[in-house]
Every structure is written in structure tokens, then in C-alpha cells.
Amino acid sequence: MRRNSFLDYVKKKAINSKDFIIHKRKIFFKDNLSEDIFLNRVINFIESNVPEELFQYIDYFIIGDFNSFKEREINALYHEGVIYISNIQEDEQDLIDDIIHELAHSIEKNQKGLIYGGVSLESEFHSRRMKLYQKLLDEGFNEVRKMKDKFSNPEYDSDFDFFIYENIGYENIRKYASSIFVTPYAVTSLEEYFATGFEYYFLKSRKKLREVSPYLFSVIERIYEELVGKRREYI
Ligand SMILES: [Zn+2]
Numbered sequence: 001m002r003r004n005s006f007l008d009y010v011k012k013k014a015i016n017s018k019d020f021i022i023h024k025r026k027i028f029f030k031d032n033l034s035e036d037i038f039l040n041r042v043i044n045f046i047e048s049n050v051p052e053e054l055f056q057y058i059d060y061f062i063i064g065d066f067n068s069f070k071e072r073e074i075n076a077l078y079h080e081g082v083i084y085i086s087n088i089q090e091d092e093q094d095l096i097d098d099i100i101h102e103l104a105h106s107i108e109k110n111q112k113g114l115i116y117g118g119v120s121l122e123s124e125f126h127s128r129r130m131k132l133y134q135k136l137l138d139e140g141f142n143e144v145r146k147m148k149d150k151f152s153n154p155e156y157d158s159d160f161d162f163f164i165y166e167n168i169g170y171e172n173i174r175k176y177a178s179s180i181f182v183t184p185y186a187v188t189s190l191e192e193y194f195a196t197g198f199e200y201y202f203l204k205s206r207k208k209l210r211e212v213s214p215y216l217f218s219v220i221e222r223i224y225e226e227l228v229g230k231r232r233e234y235i
Contacts, residue, residue: 022061022099023052030064031087033095042092046099050202053228057106061099063087078105097199104198107223108191114226115194115219122154124215125193131180132173132187139176141168154190161188182212194219 020027020039023046033039059081066084069075075086076098083102089095108115115121133151136144143163144151150160164173164187173184181187182204186196197216200209210217224232 022046023055025055025058025060027061027063029087030062030066033063033087033089037089037092037095039095042095042099045092045096050100050103051228054103054107054224056227057081057110058083058103061085076102078102078109081106097203100202101195101199104195105191107198107227108194111223111227114223116190120215121194121219122190124213125154125190126152128180128193128213129187132177135176135180136168136172139172141172143167156189156191164188179212182209186213 061083063085077084129151182200183196186193201220
């Protein structure tokens with residue numbers, strides 16, 4: 001073994017054997033994160049901003065480069081108790097966003113009754129989609145007419161997704177949907193409406209979420225109360 005490769009080996013070993021844990025759930029590495037990401041900062045931030053009880057559907061995390069990320073153009077995924085996260089991250093915030101977003105999906109998959117019970121969240125999402133439809137029509141995007149049925153479908157639909165991001169464009173959605181949805185990605189489907197709202201609640205502005213999506217805001221508060229056992233304290 002050459003000296004350099006031996007040093008690399010030791011370094012790698014040291015990184016891999018150091019335990020990184022978020023609220024008692026271990027982070028495993030399939031591939032290493034880039035060196036300029038300080039994982040301890042990410043862990044500290046999450047542990048002090050999101051209570052442990054909300055992690056009850058997570059067994060562990062795996063960081064790495066997975067084929068399904070490329071195939072599905074995603075960089076994180078929740079599946080059966082595990083959060084898979086890409087090792088390619090721009091900065092610590094990017095990694096925090098991914099973890100909180102997938103945390104939302106873990107709760108969404110396990111608390112459907114609490115989230116979708118009744119029809120209110122779906123009807124709020126539906127009314128937002130219809131507002132966006134009308135807004136785009138008013139702004140001269142006549143091609144939305146042929147997609148009208150798709151605007152009424154709360155499920156993920158790849159044709160709708162393609163239409164929104166390729167035909168209309170992310171920047172136009174950001175521009176015209178800013179008072180209708182908290183982020184352009186919330187337009188994607190009812191599940192993403194919930195997940196982006198959850199992310200926004202913990203990482204951005206609860207105030208804006210309450211203004212833009214009041215019912216979604218109340219659902220997240222209810223989940224918090226139910227899983228954590230107390231109301232969220234406001235500072
Ligand atoms: Zn998602």
C-alpha cells in the first residue's frame with residue numbers, strides 16, 4: 001500500500017467509524033459527504049428545532065449516491081423507516097432541507113388519518129390548484145386549458161409535472177403562485193403540498209404558511225400536538 005493511499009484509507013476509516021446520530025437514529029454512510037459539509041452543525045440544528053417524537057417513524061439514515069436518485073431526479077427518499085439522502089449537497093442548509101422534507105414524508109405515510117381525515121386538506125389543495133389555473137390563464141398561458149383535468153387531480157402525475165416545470169417553467173410558477181403556494185414544489189401533488197408545508201413550518205416562516213395555507217398550517221399544528229404531546233411553544 002502506497003503511503004498516500006494508506007493515509008486516505010485511515011482518513012476514510014476515521015470518518016466512517018465516527019458516529020453521527022440524530023435524535024438516537026444513526027447515520028450510515030454508503031458514500032462520504034463532501035468535506036466542506038459540517039454534519040455536526042446539521043445535527044445540532046435539527047435536534048434543537050425539531051422534537052425527537054417527530055422522528056418516531058425513522059429507524060436510521062443512509063447517506064450515499066443511489067441509482068434511484070438519478071432515475072427519479074430526486075436527492076432524498078423515505079422508504080420503510082429509512083431516510084436515504086444524497087451525499088452530493090450544496091451546503092448544510094441543503095442537507096437540513098432534505099432531512100426535514102423526508103421526515104414529513106415519514107409522518108405523512110404513517111399518519112394518513114390525521115392528515116387527510118375529512119376532506120379539508122384535499123379541498124384546500126384543490127382550491128389552490130384552481131387559483132393557479134385561473135392565474136395562469138389570466139397571464140396568457142392558454143395551454144393550461146388542455147390540462148384542466150390534471151389540475152383537479154391531487155395525485156402525482158408525471159404529465160402534469162412535466163407541463164408545470166417544462167412548459168410553464170419554474171420561475172413563472174414562483175412568480176405567479178407566490179401568494180397561492182408557499183413554494184413552487186408544493187404545486188406538485190397533495191403529498192408534496194403537505195411535505196413542503198411541513199418543511200416551511202420548521203425551516204422558514206410559520207406566519208407565512210398560516211397566511212397562504214391556513215388549513216395545512218392547522219394540520220401540522222395538530223400533528224405536532226398529537227405526536228409530541230403538547231402544543232408548540234412560540235418564541
Ligand atoms: Zn417530497
